[in-house]
Structures are given as structure tokens and as C-alpha cells.
Amino acid sequence: MSVDDARFQLDDFRPAYLTLSPGELRRRAEAATQSLRSCQVCPRNCRVDRLAGQTGTCQIGRHARVSSAFPHFGEEDCLRGSRGSGTIFLAGCNLRCVFCQNFDISQLVEGREYGPGKIADMMLALQAEGCHNINLVTPEHVVPQMLEALYLAVDAGLRLPIVYNTSAYDSLQSLRLLDGIVDIYMPDFKLWTEPCCQRYLGARDYAHHARAAIAEMHRQVGPLRFMPDGVAARGVLIRHLVMPGLLEESAAIFRWLADNLSPDTYVNIMAQYHPANRVGTRTSDGGPGFVEINRPVTMRELSEAHRLARQAGLWRFD
Numbered sequence: 014m015s016v017d018d019a020r021f022q023l024d025d026f027r028p029a030y031l032t033l034s035p036g037e038l039r040r041r042a043e044a045a046t047q048s049l050r051s052c053q054v055c056p057r058n059c060r061v062d063r064l065a066g067q068t069g070t071c072q073i074g075r076h077a078r079v080s081s082a083f084p085h086f087g088e089e090d091c092l093r094g095s096r097g098s099g100t101i102f103l104a105g106c107n108l109r110c111v112f113c114q115n116f117d118i119s120q121l122v123e124g125r126e127y128g129p130g131k132i133a134d135m136m137l138a139l140q141a142e143g144c145h146n147i148n149l150v151t152p153e154h155v156v157p158q159m160l161e162a163l164y165l166a167v168d169a170g171l172r173l174p175i176v177y178n179t180s181a182y183d184s185l186q187s188l189r190l191l192d193g194i195v196d197i198y199m200p201d202f203k204l205w206t207e208p209c210c211q212r213y214l215g216a217r218d219y220a221h222h223a224r225a226a227i228a229e230m231h232r233q234v235g236p237l238r239f240m241p242d243g244v245a246a247r248g249v250l251i252r253h254l255v256m257p258g259l260l261e262e263s264a265a266i267f268r269w270l271a272d273n274l275s276p277d278t279y280v281n282i283m284a285q286y287h288p289a290n291r292v293g294t295r296t297s298d299g300g301p302g303f304v305e306i307n308r309p310v311t312m313r314e315l316s317e318a319h320r321l322a323r324q325a326g327l328w329r330f331d
């Protein structure tokens with residue numbers, strides 16, 4: 014952890030959205046909502062009319078679906094602090110990860126549909142419970158709905174920073190609508206090569222869009238900085254899940270982050286991969302699916318991932 018480095022501390026912090034000009038948050042919410050008419054909210058560009066209830070790859074129509082909302086103490090130390098991260102788990106997803114550990118929420122779309130007023134109430138309730146931030150989990154496909162809710166919540170007194178907790182399969186159009194609104198971007202940069210992105214994520218162009226999205230996030234908020242108590246205030250926090258047998262993917266991602274973002278990029282190198290969803294399930298020929306990733310990551314692979322991150326020039330990582 015580099016919380017004690019003075020360069021990465023902010024003594025004076027207010028959520029970015031409080032500095033917008035009057036009416037700007039409402040204007041952004043309205044512009045975003047109109048983009049649902051022929052949906053290009055994410056890189057899938059389905060062009061379905063979600064205002065009329067049609068759905069595309071993400072399976073979500075006019076309104077967002079919420080799986081759960083609660084103070085989360087399982088996130089990174091700098092997000093959960095002492096009072097938890099105010100997490101809102103959003104159902105549906107624009108990726109199709111074969112190893113997804115939350116596939117019931119992301120691919121089976123388990124959750125209840127809520128309009129903007131109810132989601133604004135959830136944000137305010139999480140603030141009343143003392144949470145340090147509002148943590149939107151998998152928001153790529155519901156950016157308009159989150160802006161609608163945020164506009165109402167801020168009007169009613171929300172004062173917490175927004176964490177945008179994403180797969181990084183985001184469109185630049187959506188991210189530009191969030192400029193000056195999101196304080197902490199937390200993209201999970203998953204894989205690098207097109208064959209791996211296609212096989213494991215169901216999106217050949219994933220890394221192409223993730224690179225553009227993460228560069229835009231970094232342009233907006235810069236490297237991760239903290240409040241004096243060690244809680245994250247603003248910046249980009251990269252997550253990277255180490256996967257079995259795929260260290261070359263990790264190495265390419267680390268090199269890109271150090272060379273194209275900054276060696277100061279903060280990275281959480283995650284160790285919790287385990288076979289889930291379609292990995293290890295029976296295929297039509299009777300064998301286990303995706304057998305090459307049907308095991309946990311070894312300690313040797315994890316320590317090698319850390320070595321590769323250091324070798325790339327990164328130094329702020331867990």
C-alpha cells in the first residue's frame with residue numbers, strides 16, 4: 014500500500030458532482046436517457062429501443078435491475094474503510110464471461126427492477142448507514158439509469174463519492190457523460206489477446222475497448238489518491254484477476270498500464286479465481302468445459318504475477 018505517500022493524499026475533498034454548474038447533472042441524465050432510444054450505451058451497440066422496453070445483449074430494458082444494496086466490507090481496504098462501501102449490485106452484463114462468479118446476477122439477471130426514485134433512495138440509505146462511498150457494481154449497461162438516480166439523490170442530499178466498478182467494457186460516449194461526476198473508477202482489466210477475449214469473455218474486441226476506456230478514466234481522475242484516513246477519494250484503481258495458465262495476458266496488461274497510463278497506477282492483483290459458471294461443467298461430448306482453466310491459480314503463478322507487475326514498472330499494487 015502506498016497510502017502514506019504525500020503525493021497521493023488529498024487534504025480537502027468534495028465529490029466531483031458538487032462542483033458541476035447548476036442544472037448540469039440533470040442535463041447529463043436527460044442526454045443519457047435519450048441514448049437508450051437506439052442503444053449504444055456500451056460497445057455492443059445493439060441499437061435496440063430500450064425506452065420502449067426492448068433488450069439487447071445485457072438483457073436490461075428501460076429500468077435497471079438491482080440484485081442487492083448493502084454496506085460491503087469485502088472490497089479493498091481503501092474502499093470499505095471502517096464503515097463499509099455502499100454497494101449496489103446491478104443485474105445484467107454486456108460480457109459473457111464463462112468463469113463469472115456472479116453469473117446468476119450478470120447472466121441470469123436475478124434482481125428486481127427499480128425506477129430512479131427507488132435507486133436514489135438506496136443511495137441515500139447507504140449514506141445514512143455511514144458508508145464511505147456509493148459503489149456501483151457492473152454499471153456499464155445502465156449508465157443512463159444511474160445518472161437519473163444520481164440526479165435525484167444529489168438533489169435530496171447525497172454527498173458521497175461515486176465508485177464506478179466496471180469490467181472496463183465501456184463506451185467512450187458513456188464515460189464522457191460521467192466526466193466530473195465519478196470520483197473513483199475501478200475497472201477490472203481482464204484479458205489482453207483477441208482469442209482469449211473471445212473464448213473467455215465472449216467479446217473479441219474487449220481489450221481494444223478496455224484500453225480506450227481506461228485511458229479516458231485516467232484522463233478524467235488521474236492516479237488513485239486518498240483522504241488522510243486512508244480511504245480512497247479520487248482516481249483509477251485497476252483490478253486484475255490472475256487466471257490459471259494465462260500469465261502472458263497479465264504481463265501484457267501490466268506493461269500497457271505502466272507505459273501508457275503511469276507507473277503510479279494503483280493495481281489490485283486478485284488471487285480469488287476459482288472455476289465457476291461454465292468452467293468444468295459437462296459439454297455435449299461429456300467432458301468438462303474449458304478444462305484448461307478448470308483449476309485455481311497456484312501460489313507460484315500469483316508470485317510470478319507480482320514479479321511481472323514490478324518488472325513492468327508498477328509499484329503501487331496489492
Ligand code: SF4
Nearest residue numbers: 052055058059069071
Ligand atoms: S447497454 Fe445493453 S442494449 Fe445497450 S448496447 Fe450495451 S449490451 Fe446492447
